[in-house]
Amino acid sequence: MNLSKLESILKGRNSQPHQLIEVLHDVQESYGYIPEGAMREISKTLGVPLIEVYRVASFYTAFTLKPSGKYVITICNGTACHVRGAQLLLDQAVSQLGIKPGEVTDDGMFSIEHVNCLGACALGPIASENESYHHRMTPAKLRKFLNSLSRKEREEVKYA
Ligand code: FES
Structure with missing residues (x-):
């Protein structure tokens, strides 16, 4: 996982749990899926429990937890x-x-x-x-x- 893309998505979003869905959209768009490592970083940065990040990421069909094909x-x-x-x-x-x-x-x-x-x-x-x-x-x-x-x-x- 390219960490610089994730760092740029999370920049300036410390302790902002209301931005969870927006951040997940950005991660999905950048990586083509939501990597597990990204969910951990999102949890730490936004101050949202990891289980909640996972729940939201797995609930919406706009997000995928596995990489997709080209x-x-x-x-x-x-x-x-x-x-x-x-x-x-x-x-x-x-x-x-x-x-x-x-x-x-x-x-x-x-x-x-x-x-x-x-x-x-x-x-x-x-x-x-x-x-x-x-x-x-x-x-x-x-x-x-x-x-x-x-x-x-x-x-x-x-x-x-
Ligand atoms: S049923 Fe609506 S586009 Fe296929």
Whole structure:
């Protein structure tokens, strides 16, 4: 864990327990998850019991306690997306990437998330990759998309 990022997030926030959620958002954004070491530092700095930091960090879906892949593939399985075949998208992602929702591929490139609504029901089924939304997704389009991300990654490694 890069401590300088955490130090900069916590700077000037000594004994300010009301800033817990804001600090957790900043940590999530900087690290991609809430590391255990960060929770300990947040607890000490803000003066919030560690159990409370953990309770808040594990309650809200905006926070994750495990690292995510570079590409977070989110499949919506809300009612509107479900009736339009979201389960087939999830099956495609799981079989193609070889991981289940909440897991990360061994190379750290992909993780799969499963959510109940991404807020674009009329355009479902929806899959997203990090902040980019893909509407009316099909298993075939998802397969091609995941392949293109893998190819892009291999090209970046090749020319790095
Ligand atoms: S149910 Fe999928 S976007 Fe709302």
